């Protein structure tokens with residue numbers, strides 16, 4: 038852009054700006070702004086009811102925003118002339134005519150969207166469903182239906198892929214496959230935006246995260262930076278039959294001791310060697326002494342605490 042008025046648009050970049058959706062009594066999405074970059078997997082996270090699906094549906098022009106905009110490569114989805122060639126979406130486990138085979142399901146979509154028929158077989162191959170191409174949809178497992186949904190999204194060879202809870206119903210092997218598949222799409226320069234509740238999986242999969250709660254942005258950025266931004270760093274996890282004596286002994290080290298309801302003590306402000314030394318000096322028996330680094334799950338729970346998703 039040379040007019041100096043509009044910011045430049047990056048091909049495949051998703052820009053959500055001031056996006057708002059008001060239902061009768063509920064602001065499902067509230068002045069939400071974030072960007073999603075090409076060449077990266079971005080995890081879209083939030084508690085139940087945070088507004089993730091509503092946001093994705095507004096991006097795909099399935100829900101009309103009350104205010105704000107959502108664009109892909111600078112264009113609203115509704116303005117894309119050939120949307121399937123730009124944006125692939127998997128919003129829920131694929132539904133298809135029960136008696137139709139996987140390959141025929143995809144051929145029907147190709148025909149409707151003006152895409153070459155051979156894309157159906159290519160997309161099935163891409164998601165590892167080629168052996169089940171001629172089986173009827175009603176015999177597909179949930180994992181196979183998820184893969185078929187992804188195959189459908191890939192028919193137009195889109196630059197941008199948007200997935201809502203794609204790992205739902207997948208077994209561990211399926212989840213691992215999905216991780217490799219989405220990472221390889223991002224490494225080809227595509228934009229991958231994926232919502233999920235599986236935080237440990239997101240830590241393995243995502244380069245960036247966008248965390249929302251009660252319709253609002255809580256944090257966005259590279260996963261490492263979001264985790265590193267937490268005030269509280271590593272904690273020491275201790276199991277001991279003498280919790281009281283250890284807590285008293287640690288008070289002189291200005292450590293903070295919390296009792297985890299599941300049993301161990303969680304100690305912050307000191308490192309594990311210090312806890313070991315203090316315990317030894319106080320004659321306290323230890324059954325476990327571990328350094329616990331912050332992970333995405335802990336950061337997510339701290340950032341969204343008190344912002345209950347169910348509204």
Ligand SMILES: Nc1ncnc2c1ncn2[C@@H]1O[C@H](COP(=O)(O)OP(=O)(O)OP(=O)(O)O)[C@@H](O)[C@H]1O
Nearest residue numbers: 060063065083084085086087088089090091092348
């Ligand atoms: N059509 C609708 N009419 C009224 N309220 C709605 C409608 N669609 C969604 N909501 C409400 O908007 C809020 C956000 O829902 P949304 O499905 O976007 O959340 P989510 O983050 O995807 O949740 P989950 O993780 O549980 O799928 C919820 O409280 C939901 O009940």
